[in-house]
Amino acid sequence: MxxxxxxxxxxxxxxxxxxxxxxxxxxxxxxxxxxxxxxxxxxxxxxxxxxxxxxxxxxxxxxxxxxxxFKVSEKGEMGNLMTTLTTLKYHGKGTVREHILKLVEAAAKLTDLEVPIDDAFVVHMALNSLPDAYEQLKTSYNTQKEKWSLNDLISICVQEESRIKRVSNETVNFIKAETTRKTISTSGKPYKPFSYSHAAGNDTPSSSKGSQGFKGNIENIKCYFCKEFGHLKRDCEKRKKWAPKKGNKIENRKVNKRVQWPCS
Structure with missing residues:
Protein backbone atom coordinates (compact mmCIF):
# COMPACT_ATOMS: atom_id res chain seq x y z
CA MET A 1 0.00 0.00 0.00
CA PHE A 70 19.90 -0.83 20.15
CA LYS A 71 23.23 -0.29 18.42
CA VAL A 72 25.52 -3.30 18.83
CA SER A 73 29.29 -3.12 18.99
CA GLU A 74 30.72 -4.24 15.67
CA LYS A 75 33.72 -5.84 17.38
CA GLY A 76 31.52 -7.85 19.72
CA GLU A 77 29.25 -8.99 16.91
CA MET A 78 32.28 -9.87 14.80
CA GLY A 79 33.66 -12.04 17.60
CA ASN A 80 30.34 -13.85 18.06
CA LEU A 81 30.07 -14.58 14.35
CA MET A 82 33.63 -15.89 14.18
CA THR A 83 32.93 -18.14 17.17
CA THR A 84 29.79 -19.46 15.50
CA LEU A 85 31.64 -20.14 12.25
CA THR A 86 34.52 -22.01 13.88
CA THR A 87 32.88 -23.87 16.79
CA LEU A 88 29.33 -24.68 15.68
CA LYS A 89 28.86 -28.47 15.44
CA TYR A 90 26.09 -30.56 13.93
CA HIS A 91 24.64 -32.95 16.52
CA GLY A 92 21.71 -34.29 14.50
CA LYS A 93 19.17 -31.69 15.59
CA GLY A 94 17.32 -30.39 12.56
CA THR A 95 18.68 -31.10 9.09
CA VAL A 96 22.20 -30.82 7.75
CA ARG A 97 20.95 -28.23 5.24
CA GLU A 98 19.83 -25.91 8.06
CA HIS A 99 23.15 -26.40 9.83
CA ILE A 100 25.20 -25.41 6.77
CA LEU A 101 22.93 -22.43 6.07
CA LYS A 102 23.64 -21.13 9.59
CA LEU A 103 27.36 -21.14 8.79
CA VAL A 104 26.71 -19.42 5.45
CA GLU A 105 24.64 -16.77 7.23
CA ALA A 106 27.45 -16.11 9.71
CA ALA A 107 29.93 -15.75 6.84
CA ALA A 108 27.60 -13.33 5.01
CA LYS A 109 27.25 -11.14 8.11
CA LEU A 110 31.03 -11.08 8.53
CA THR A 111 31.33 -9.93 4.94
CA ASP A 112 28.92 -7.08 5.68
CA LEU A 113 31.20 -6.13 8.60
CA GLU A 114 34.11 -5.84 6.14
CA VAL A 115 35.55 -9.23 7.12
CA PRO A 116 35.38 -11.17 3.83
CA ILE A 117 35.17 -14.96 4.20
CA ASP A 118 36.06 -17.18 1.26
CA ASP A 119 33.53 -19.84 0.24
CA ALA A 120 36.25 -22.51 0.33
CA PHE A 121 36.87 -21.70 3.99
CA VAL A 122 33.14 -22.02 4.76
CA VAL A 123 33.05 -25.41 2.98
CA HIS A 124 36.05 -26.59 5.01
CA MET A 125 34.53 -25.45 8.32
CA ALA A 126 31.17 -27.01 7.44
CA LEU A 127 32.77 -30.40 6.75
CA ASN A 128 34.73 -30.24 10.02
CA SER A 129 31.52 -29.51 11.92
CA LEU A 130 29.87 -32.75 10.75
CA PRO A 131 29.91 -35.86 13.01
CA ASP A 132 31.87 -39.07 12.42
CA ALA A 133 29.01 -40.55 10.39
CA TYR A 134 30.06 -38.23 7.54
CA GLU A 135 33.68 -39.41 7.62
CA GLN A 136 33.31 -41.04 4.20
CA LEU A 137 32.18 -37.71 2.74
CA LYS A 138 35.11 -35.87 4.31
CA THR A 139 37.57 -38.38 2.88
CA SER A 140 36.01 -38.04 -0.55
CA TYR A 141 36.41 -34.25 -0.46
CA ASN A 142 40.04 -34.40 0.68
CA THR A 143 41.00 -36.83 -2.07
CA GLN A 144 39.54 -34.69 -4.86
CA LYS A 145 41.45 -31.89 -6.53
CA GLU A 146 38.35 -29.87 -7.34
CA LYS A 147 36.81 -27.60 -4.73
CA TRP A 148 33.12 -27.72 -3.91
CA SER A 149 30.91 -24.67 -3.97
CA LEU A 150 28.46 -24.01 -1.17
CA ASN A 151 25.55 -25.20 -3.30
CA ASP A 152 27.40 -28.41 -4.19
CA LEU A 153 28.23 -28.98 -0.52
CA ILE A 154 24.60 -28.62 0.56
CA SER A 155 23.35 -30.96 -2.17
CA ILE A 156 25.95 -33.65 -1.42
CA CYS A 157 25.43 -33.44 2.36
CA VAL A 158 21.67 -33.82 1.97
CA GLN A 159 22.18 -36.97 -0.10
CA GLU A 160 24.64 -38.34 2.46
CA GLU A 161 22.19 -37.58 5.27
CA SER A 162 19.49 -39.62 3.52
CA ARG A 163 21.90 -42.54 3.07
CA ILE A 164 22.96 -42.46 6.75
CA LYS A 165 19.34 -42.46 7.93
CA ARG A 166 18.46 -45.36 5.63
CA VAL A 167 21.39 -47.47 6.82
CA SER A 168 20.62 -46.61 10.46
CA ASN A 169 16.98 -47.68 10.11
CA GLU A 170 17.99 -50.98 8.48
CA THR A 171 20.42 -51.70 11.33
CA VAL A 172 17.83 -50.93 14.02
CA ASN A 173 15.24 -53.16 12.34
CA PHE A 174 17.75 -56.02 12.05
CA ILE A 175 18.69 -55.84 15.73
CA LYS A 176 15.04 -55.67 16.77
CA ALA A 177 14.17 -58.72 14.67
CA GLU A 178 17.07 -60.72 16.11
CA THR A 179 16.08 -59.78 19.68
CA THR A 180 12.46 -60.74 19.09
CA ARG A 181 13.43 -64.10 17.63
CA LYS A 182 15.55 -64.99 20.64
CA THR A 183 13.16 -63.84 23.36
CA ILE A 184 9.83 -65.15 21.98
CA SER A 185 9.14 -68.89 21.81
CA THR A 186 7.01 -70.63 19.24
CA SER A 187 4.06 -70.67 21.62
CA GLY A 188 4.07 -66.88 21.86
CA LYS A 189 5.33 -66.81 25.45
CA PRO A 190 8.56 -65.09 26.49
CA TYR A 191 11.50 -67.47 26.35
CA LYS A 192 13.74 -67.41 29.43
CA PRO A 193 16.67 -69.76 28.99
CA PHE A 194 18.02 -71.55 32.05
CA SER A 195 21.64 -70.78 32.82
CA TYR A 196 24.10 -73.33 34.14
CA SER A 197 26.92 -70.84 34.35
CA HIS A 198 27.40 -71.68 38.03
CA ALA A 199 28.24 -75.26 37.16
CA ALA A 200 31.60 -76.38 35.82
CA GLY A 201 32.13 -76.40 32.06
CA ASN A 202 29.12 -77.40 29.95
CA ASP A 203 27.65 -79.77 32.55
CA THR A 204 23.88 -80.37 32.41
CA PRO A 205 21.54 -81.70 35.11
CA SER A 206 20.65 -85.35 35.03
CA SER A 207 17.39 -86.93 36.14
CA SER A 208 18.60 -87.95 39.61
CA LYS A 209 17.73 -85.96 42.73
CA GLY A 210 19.92 -83.68 44.83
CA SER A 211 23.21 -82.10 44.10
CA GLN A 212 24.45 -85.36 42.59
CA GLY A 213 22.17 -84.64 39.66
CA PHE A 214 24.84 -82.37 38.21
CA LYS A 215 27.71 -84.00 36.42
CA GLY A 216 31.12 -82.54 36.97
CA ASN A 217 32.67 -80.95 40.02
CA ILE A 218 30.07 -80.42 42.79
CA GLU A 219 32.33 -77.85 44.41
CA ASN A 220 31.53 -75.35 41.63
CA ILE A 221 27.77 -75.41 42.35
CA LYS A 222 26.63 -72.38 44.39
CA CYS A 223 23.68 -72.32 46.81
CA TYR A 224 21.46 -69.27 46.30
CA PHE A 225 20.33 -69.33 49.95
CA CYS A 226 23.53 -69.47 51.99
CA LYS A 227 25.81 -68.38 49.10
CA GLU A 228 28.13 -71.31 49.76
CA PHE A 229 29.46 -73.76 47.20
CA GLY A 230 29.01 -77.51 47.18
CA HIS A 231 25.21 -77.96 47.14
CA LEU A 232 21.97 -76.64 45.70
CA LYS A 233 19.39 -74.46 47.42
CA ARG A 234 16.89 -77.33 47.79
CA ASP A 235 19.55 -79.39 49.63
CA CYS A 236 20.72 -76.54 51.90
CA GLU A 237 20.67 -77.56 55.60
CA LYS A 238 20.47 -73.92 56.73
CA ARG A 239 17.36 -73.43 54.63
CA LYS A 240 15.74 -76.54 56.06
CA LYS A 241 16.30 -75.17 59.57
CA TRP A 242 15.18 -71.66 58.64
CA ALA A 243 11.91 -72.59 56.91
CA PRO A 244 10.00 -74.01 59.94
CA LYS A 245 10.82 -70.92 61.99
CA LYS A 246 9.18 -68.72 59.33
CA GLY A 247 6.20 -70.99 58.97
CA ASN A 248 7.16 -72.15 55.48
CA LYS A 249 6.91 -75.71 54.31
CA ILE A 250 9.55 -77.14 52.04
CA GLU A 251 8.04 -79.54 49.56
CA ASN A 252 10.34 -81.82 47.70
CA ARG A 253 9.80 -81.62 43.99
CA LYS A 254 8.91 -84.87 42.33
CA VAL A 255 10.49 -85.75 39.05
CA ASN A 256 8.09 -87.32 36.59
CA LYS A 257 9.82 -90.14 34.83
CA ARG A 258 8.61 -91.48 31.56
CA VAL A 259 7.70 -95.15 31.85
CA GLN A 260 8.22 -97.30 28.82
CA TRP A 261 5.79 -100.20 28.72
CA PRO A 262 6.87 -103.36 26.99
CA CYS A 263 5.26 -104.04 23.66
CA SER A 264 2.54 -106.67 23.68
Missing amino acids: DYDLALREDEPQALDNNNTVEQRLKFEKWEKANRMALLVIKRSISEAVRGGIPATDKAKDFLEAIEAK
Whole structure:
Protein backbone atom coordinates (compact mmCIF):
# COMPACT_ATOMS: atom_id res chain seq x y z
CA MET A 1 0.00 0.00 0.00
CA ASP A 2 3.06 2.20 -0.38
CA TYR A 3 3.19 3.04 3.35
CA ASP A 4 6.99 2.86 3.28
CA LEU A 5 7.17 5.91 1.02
CA ALA A 6 8.18 8.09 3.97
CA LEU A 7 11.12 5.75 4.66
CA ARG A 8 12.33 5.61 1.06
CA GLU A 9 11.96 9.27 0.07
CA ASP A 10 12.78 12.51 1.86
CA GLU A 11 10.08 14.92 2.95
CA PRO A 12 8.94 17.26 0.14
CA GLN A 13 9.10 21.01 0.52
CA ALA A 14 6.36 22.69 2.52
CA LEU A 15 3.32 23.84 0.55
CA ASP A 16 2.64 27.43 -0.34
CA ASN A 17 0.41 29.33 -2.72
CA ASN A 18 2.80 28.82 -5.64
CA ASN A 19 2.76 24.98 -5.58
CA THR A 20 1.19 23.07 -8.42
CA VAL A 21 -1.49 20.44 -8.11
CA GLU A 22 1.04 17.67 -8.71
CA GLN A 23 3.28 18.95 -5.90
CA ARG A 24 0.32 19.15 -3.54
CA LEU A 25 -0.71 15.56 -4.32
CA LYS A 26 2.86 14.35 -3.78
CA PHE A 27 3.10 16.10 -0.43
CA GLU A 28 -0.24 14.73 0.75
CA LYS A 29 0.76 11.21 -0.27
CA TRP A 30 4.06 11.44 1.58
CA GLU A 31 2.41 12.89 4.71
CA LYS A 32 -0.18 10.07 4.78
CA ALA A 33 2.53 7.41 4.34
CA ASN A 34 4.56 9.01 7.14
CA ARG A 35 1.64 8.89 9.58
CA MET A 36 0.81 5.26 8.72
CA ALA A 37 4.45 4.14 8.94
CA LEU A 38 4.90 5.85 12.31
CA LEU A 39 1.71 4.22 13.60
CA VAL A 40 2.76 0.75 12.43
CA ILE A 41 6.22 1.07 13.98
CA LYS A 42 4.88 2.18 17.35
CA ARG A 43 2.28 -0.60 17.43
CA SER A 44 4.91 -3.25 16.67
CA ILE A 45 7.13 -2.56 19.72
CA SER A 46 6.38 -2.93 23.41
CA GLU A 47 5.28 -0.06 25.61
CA ALA A 48 8.47 -0.18 27.69
CA VAL A 49 10.67 0.20 24.61
CA ARG A 50 8.38 2.83 23.12
CA GLY A 51 8.67 4.95 26.26
CA GLY A 52 12.47 5.08 25.96
CA ILE A 53 12.45 6.42 22.40
CA PRO A 54 12.31 10.20 21.90
CA ALA A 55 9.05 11.42 20.40
CA THR A 56 9.18 12.57 16.79
CA ASP A 57 6.74 13.30 13.99
CA LYS A 58 8.71 11.56 11.25
CA ALA A 59 8.92 7.77 10.86
CA LYS A 60 12.46 7.91 9.49
CA ASP A 61 13.73 9.89 12.49
CA PHE A 62 11.91 7.48 14.83
CA LEU A 63 13.70 4.50 13.27
CA GLU A 64 17.06 6.24 13.62
CA ALA A 65 16.34 6.85 17.32
CA ILE A 66 15.56 3.15 17.78
CA GLU A 67 18.78 2.21 16.01
CA ALA A 68 20.78 4.41 18.37
CA LYS A 69 19.24 2.70 21.41
CA PHE A 70 19.90 -0.83 20.15
CA LYS A 71 23.23 -0.29 18.42
CA VAL A 72 25.52 -3.30 18.83
CA SER A 73 29.29 -3.12 18.99
CA GLU A 74 30.72 -4.24 15.67
CA LYS A 75 33.72 -5.84 17.38
CA GLY A 76 31.52 -7.85 19.72
CA GLU A 77 29.25 -8.99 16.91
CA MET A 78 32.28 -9.87 14.80
CA GLY A 79 33.66 -12.04 17.60
CA ASN A 80 30.34 -13.85 18.06
CA LEU A 81 30.07 -14.58 14.35
CA MET A 82 33.63 -15.89 14.18
CA THR A 83 32.93 -18.14 17.17
CA THR A 84 29.79 -19.46 15.50
CA LEU A 85 31.64 -20.14 12.25
CA THR A 86 34.52 -22.01 13.88
CA THR A 87 32.88 -23.87 16.79
CA LEU A 88 29.33 -24.68 15.68
CA LYS A 89 28.86 -28.47 15.44
CA TYR A 90 26.09 -30.56 13.93
CA HIS A 91 24.64 -32.95 16.52
CA GLY A 92 21.71 -34.29 14.50
CA LYS A 93 19.17 -31.69 15.59
CA GLY A 94 17.32 -30.39 12.56
CA THR A 95 18.68 -31.10 9.09
CA VAL A 96 22.20 -30.82 7.75
CA ARG A 97 20.95 -28.23 5.24
CA GLU A 98 19.83 -25.91 8.06
CA HIS A 99 23.15 -26.40 9.83
CA ILE A 100 25.20 -25.41 6.77
CA LEU A 101 22.93 -22.43 6.07
CA LYS A 102 23.64 -21.13 9.59
CA LEU A 103 27.36 -21.14 8.79
CA VAL A 104 26.71 -19.42 5.45
CA GLU A 105 24.64 -16.77 7.23
CA ALA A 106 27.45 -16.11 9.71
CA ALA A 107 29.93 -15.75 6.84
CA ALA A 108 27.60 -13.33 5.01
CA LYS A 109 27.25 -11.14 8.11
CA LEU A 110 31.03 -11.08 8.53
CA THR A 111 31.33 -9.93 4.94
CA ASP A 112 28.92 -7.08 5.68
CA LEU A 113 31.20 -6.13 8.60
CA GLU A 114 34.11 -5.84 6.14
CA VAL A 115 35.55 -9.23 7.12
CA PRO A 116 35.38 -11.17 3.83
CA ILE A 117 35.17 -14.96 4.20
CA ASP A 118 36.06 -17.18 1.26
CA ASP A 119 33.53 -19.84 0.24
CA ALA A 120 36.25 -22.51 0.33
CA PHE A 121 36.87 -21.70 3.99
CA VAL A 122 33.14 -22.02 4.76
CA VAL A 123 33.05 -25.41 2.98
CA HIS A 124 36.05 -26.59 5.01
CA MET A 125 34.53 -25.45 8.32
CA ALA A 126 31.17 -27.01 7.44
CA LEU A 127 32.77 -30.40 6.75
CA ASN A 128 34.73 -30.24 10.02
CA SER A 129 31.52 -29.51 11.92
CA LEU A 130 29.87 -32.75 10.75
CA PRO A 131 29.91 -35.86 13.01
CA ASP A 132 31.87 -39.07 12.42
CA ALA A 133 29.01 -40.55 10.39
CA TYR A 134 30.06 -38.23 7.54
CA GLU A 135 33.68 -39.41 7.62
CA GLN A 136 33.31 -41.04 4.20
CA LEU A 137 32.18 -37.71 2.74
CA LYS A 138 35.11 -35.87 4.31
CA THR A 139 37.57 -38.38 2.88
CA SER A 140 36.01 -38.04 -0.55
CA TYR A 141 36.41 -34.25 -0.46
CA ASN A 142 40.04 -34.40 0.68
CA THR A 143 41.00 -36.83 -2.07
CA GLN A 144 39.54 -34.69 -4.86
CA LYS A 145 41.45 -31.89 -6.53
CA GLU A 146 38.35 -29.87 -7.34
CA LYS A 147 36.81 -27.60 -4.73
CA TRP A 148 33.12 -27.72 -3.91
CA SER A 149 30.91 -24.67 -3.97
CA LEU A 150 28.46 -24.01 -1.17
CA ASN A 151 25.55 -25.20 -3.30
CA ASP A 152 27.40 -28.41 -4.19
CA LEU A 153 28.23 -28.98 -0.52
CA ILE A 154 24.60 -28.62 0.56
CA SER A 155 23.35 -30.96 -2.17
CA ILE A 156 25.95 -33.65 -1.42
CA CYS A 157 25.43 -33.44 2.36
CA VAL A 158 21.67 -33.82 1.97
CA GLN A 159 22.18 -36.97 -0.10
CA GLU A 160 24.64 -38.34 2.46
CA GLU A 161 22.19 -37.58 5.27
CA SER A 162 19.49 -39.62 3.52
CA ARG A 163 21.90 -42.54 3.07
CA ILE A 164 22.96 -42.46 6.75
CA LYS A 165 19.34 -42.46 7.93
CA ARG A 166 18.46 -45.36 5.63
CA VAL A 167 21.39 -47.47 6.82
CA SER A 168 20.62 -46.61 10.46
CA ASN A 169 16.98 -47.68 10.11
CA GLU A 170 17.99 -50.98 8.48
CA THR A 171 20.42 -51.70 11.33
CA VAL A 172 17.83 -50.93 14.02
CA ASN A 173 15.24 -53.16 12.34
CA PHE A 174 17.75 -56.02 12.05
CA ILE A 175 18.69 -55.84 15.73
CA LYS A 176 15.04 -55.67 16.77
CA ALA A 177 14.17 -58.72 14.67
CA GLU A 178 17.07 -60.72 16.11
CA THR A 179 16.08 -59.78 19.68
CA THR A 180 12.46 -60.74 19.09
CA ARG A 181 13.43 -64.10 17.63
CA LYS A 182 15.55 -64.99 20.64
CA THR A 183 13.16 -63.84 23.36
CA ILE A 184 9.83 -65.15 21.98
CA SER A 185 9.14 -68.89 21.81
CA THR A 186 7.01 -70.63 19.24
CA SER A 187 4.06 -70.67 21.62
CA GLY A 188 4.07 -66.88 21.86
CA LYS A 189 5.33 -66.81 25.45
CA PRO A 190 8.56 -65.09 26.49
CA TYR A 191 11.50 -67.47 26.35
CA LYS A 192 13.74 -67.41 29.43
CA PRO A 193 16.67 -69.76 28.99
CA PHE A 194 18.02 -71.55 32.05
CA SER A 195 21.64 -70.78 32.82
CA TYR A 196 24.10 -73.33 34.14
CA SER A 197 26.92 -70.84 34.35
CA HIS A 198 27.40 -71.68 38.03
CA ALA A 199 28.24 -75.26 37.16
CA ALA A 200 31.60 -76.38 35.82
CA GLY A 201 32.13 -76.40 32.06
CA ASN A 202 29.12 -77.40 29.95
CA ASP A 203 27.65 -79.77 32.55
CA THR A 204 23.88 -80.37 32.41
CA PRO A 205 21.54 -81.70 35.11
CA SER A 206 20.65 -85.35 35.03
CA SER A 207 17.39 -86.93 36.14
CA SER A 208 18.60 -87.95 39.61
CA LYS A 209 17.73 -85.96 42.73
CA GLY A 210 19.92 -83.68 44.83
CA SER A 211 23.21 -82.10 44.10
CA GLN A 212 24.45 -85.36 42.59
CA GLY A 213 22.17 -84.64 39.66
CA PHE A 214 24.84 -82.37 38.21
CA LYS A 215 27.71 -84.00 36.42
CA GLY A 216 31.12 -82.54 36.97
CA ASN A 217 32.67 -80.95 40.02
CA ILE A 218 30.07 -80.42 42.79
CA GLU A 219 32.33 -77.85 44.41
CA ASN A 220 31.53 -75.35 41.63
CA ILE A 221 27.77 -75.41 42.35
CA LYS A 222 26.63 -72.38 44.39
CA CYS A 223 23.68 -72.32 46.81
CA TYR A 224 21.46 -69.27 46.30
CA PHE A 225 20.33 -69.33 49.95
CA CYS A 226 23.53 -69.47 51.99
CA LYS A 227 25.81 -68.38 49.10
CA GLU A 228 28.13 -71.31 49.76
CA PHE A 229 29.46 -73.76 47.20
CA GLY A 230 29.01 -77.51 47.18
CA HIS A 231 25.21 -77.96 47.14
CA LEU A 232 21.97 -76.64 45.70
CA LYS A 233 19.39 -74.46 47.42
CA ARG A 234 16.89 -77.33 47.79
CA ASP A 235 19.55 -79.39 49.63
CA CYS A 236 20.72 -76.54 51.90
CA GLU A 237 20.67 -77.56 55.60
CA LYS A 238 20.47 -73.92 56.73
CA ARG A 239 17.36 -73.43 54.63
CA LYS A 240 15.74 -76.54 56.06
CA LYS A 241 16.30 -75.17 59.57
CA TRP A 242 15.18 -71.66 58.64
CA ALA A 243 11.91 -72.59 56.91
CA PRO A 244 10.00 -74.01 59.94
CA LYS A 245 10.82 -70.92 61.99
CA LYS A 246 9.18 -68.72 59.33
CA GLY A 247 6.20 -70.99 58.97
CA ASN A 248 7.16 -72.15 55.48
CA LYS A 249 6.91 -75.71 54.31
CA ILE A 250 9.55 -77.14 52.04
CA GLU A 251 8.04 -79.54 49.56
CA ASN A 252 10.34 -81.82 47.70
CA ARG A 253 9.80 -81.62 43.99
CA LYS A 254 8.91 -84.87 42.33
CA VAL A 255 10.49 -85.75 39.05
CA ASN A 256 8.09 -87.32 36.59
CA LYS A 257 9.82 -90.14 34.83
CA ARG A 258 8.61 -91.48 31.56
CA VAL A 259 7.70 -95.15 31.85
CA GLN A 260 8.22 -97.30 28.82
CA TRP A 261 5.79 -100.20 28.72
CA PRO A 262 6.87 -103.36 26.99
CA CYS A 263 5.26 -104.04 23.66
CA SER A 264 2.54 -106.67 23.68
